[in-house]
Amino acid sequence: MEVTMAITIGDIVRGDRAVFPPYLYDAYRSTIRRAPRRPLIEVPLTLSELTGPGPAISAVTPEDADLTRNAGTGGEAIGQRIIVTGRVLDQHGAPVPNVLIEIWQANAAGRYIHKRDQWPGPLDPNFLGIGRCLTDAQGVYRFLTIRPGAYPWKNHPNAWRPSHIHFSLLGPSWHTRLVTQMYFADDPLLPLDPIFNALPTEDARRRLVASYAHDVSEPEWALGWRWDIVLDGAAATPFEDQQETQP
Amino acid sequence: MTSRLPTGSQTVGPFFHDCLLREDARRNILAPPGVAGQRIRIEGCILDGDGAPVPDAMVEIWQANSYGRYNHPVDSRDLPLDPQFSGFGRSATDEEGAFWFETIKPGPVPFDKQRNQAPHICVAVFGRGLLNHLYTRIYFADDPATADDPVLALVPAERRATLLARPTEVDGSLVYRFDIILQGSAETVFFDYQELEQLR
Numbered sequence: 431m432e433v434t435m436a437i438t439i440g441d442i443v444r445g446d447r448a449v450f451p452p453y454l455y456d457a458y459r460s461t462i463r464r465a466p467r468r469p470l471i472e473v474p475l476t477l478s479e480l481t482g483p484g485p486a487i488s489a490v491t492p493e494d495a496d497l498t499r500n501a502g503t504g505g506e507a508i509g510q511r512i513i514v515t516g517r518v519l520d521q522h523g524a525p526v527p528n529v530l531i532e533i534w535q536a537n538a539a540g541r542y543i544h545k546r547d548q549w550p551g552p553l554d555p556n557f558l559g560i561g562r563c564l565t566d567a568q569g570v571y572r573f574l575t576i577r578p579g580a581y582p583w584k585n586h587p588n589a590w591r592p593s594h595i596h597f598s599l600l601g602p603s604w605h606t607r608l609v610t611q612m613y614f615a616d617d618p619l620l621p622l623d624p625i626f627n628a629l630p631t632e633d634a635r636r637r638l639v640a641s642y643a644h645d646v647s648e649p650e651w652a653l654g655w656r657w658d659i660v661l662d663g664a665a666a667t668p669f670e671d672q673q674e675t676q677p
Numbered sequence: 678m679t680s681r682l683p684t685g686s687q688t689v690g691p692f693f694h695d696c697l698l699r700e701d702a703r704r705n706i707l708a709p710p711g712v713a714g715q716r717i718r719i720e721g722c723i724l725d726g727d728g729a730p731v732p733d734a735m736v737e738i739w740q741a742n743s744y745g746r747y748n749h750p751v752d753s754r755d756l757p758l759d760p761q762f763s764g765f766g767r768s769a770t771d772e773e774g775a776f777w778f779e780t781i782k783p784g785p786v787p788f789d790k791q792r793n794q795a796p797h798i799c800v801a802v803f804g805r806g807l808l809n810h811l812y813t814r815i816y817f818a819d820d821p822a823t824a825d826d827p828v829l830a831l832v833p834a835e836r837r838a839t840l841l842a843r844p845t846e847v848d849g850s851l852v853y854r855f856d857i858i859l860q861g862s863a864e865t866v867f868f869d870y871q872e873l874e875q876l877r
Contacts, residue, residue, distance in 0.1 A: 608686060625687060
């Protein structure tokens with residue numbers, strides 16, 4: 431069953447229209463009073479946007495990437511154990527190292543620890559649902575977690591978000607900042623989800639979906655899922671006083 | 678090389694606080710004591726199209742230090758770096774939609790080979806209902822250089838005031854007020870960035 435309601439889609443989009451969702455997509459009701467209605471002002475990228483914070487957060491430890499145990503209780507999270515891994519690439523396909531990836535997700539029952547999530551799904555005392563890591567020299571990230579459950583939201587009657595993991599990436603520059611969500615290829619809720627379907631093309635949606643990766647699965651341990659991320663914006667070249675010769 | 682399409686954006690949703698604003702990830706205070714420069718506080722609210730506060734948003738900022746140097750390898754100009762100052766801030770909004778930062782006023786940074794940009798702070802806004810983050814900038818209403826800023830010059834004159842932080846003095850501290858209006862007649866100017874080949 432597809433979403434059949436009439437959908438108003440705004441014409442204000444940041445970046446490539448084939449890639450990024452519009453701000454106004456009224457099937458996702460929260461956009462209606464929060465989407466800007468005036469055109470974005472096109473301005474050039476300057477040194478301010480070609481630089482950026484990168485991994486400016488506190489030290490990341492290997493434990494931060496293991497969501498099955500990082501609650502620090504000594505117990506292990508309940509759920510299907512999964513390895514989520516992939517590469518962060520630029521638009522030329524080159525790996526992007528040293529990207530800070532922060533993730534958050536619901537537990538196996540579809541419940542967040544967040545105080546505003548109050549639906550009657552059970553909490554798991556051994557699961558915080560937060561993790562982080564840095565990409566290595568090959569642009570590779572890797573998390574051990576459990577597969578999140580779907581959860582209900584009040585956007586429309588009987589609305590359920592597909593299983594997803596939120597990703598925040600602090601990459602090489604301000605311009606490459608990305609917050610997005612990773613979905614699972616076998617999820618029957620994907621065609622019904624207004625947030626996922628706000629992406630403008632089938633191809634753009636497909637690129638948010640992780641694939642089952644048997645070569646990542648570990649015997650007697652965990653199932654593997656692979657998801658590569660491509661950052662917007664070209665790699666910047668150093669900006670030096672010495673290069674400022676008049677043409 | 679073949680060009681790949683970037684991964685699309687999705688909303689940060691309502692449940693990001695435990696991750697993105699945990700104690701060692703939030704950054705309201707950018708400038709601990711000892712950082713060079715004029716100390717300022719930035720305060721503002723995020724309001725939606727009904728004028729209602731947005732209590733579940735996140736604001737990130739990025740700025741140069743007081744010498745106009747970015748703490749980033751792409752900026753290799755011969756200006757002082759301040760090891761205690763990364764230039765990055767991250768604040769939640771509270772029940773009143775309010776966010777705040779304590780930082781220093783940035784110095785001017787180059788625009789192209791001939792011109793500088795006025796002191797400014799880059800801003801990104803994330804929230805439930807924002808399928809993409811929003812980019813904007815804070816300029817300083819009381820800085821004479823603001824009038825000649827080449828980026829601000831691209832903004833229609835009648836909308837430039839939405840990017841100006843207004844100075845006030847509160848208990849002897851310099852506070853700049855910068856509200857972010859997501860929608861409506863006083864809507865804040867938001868940016869879409871284009872490559873500028875002349876910079877290279």
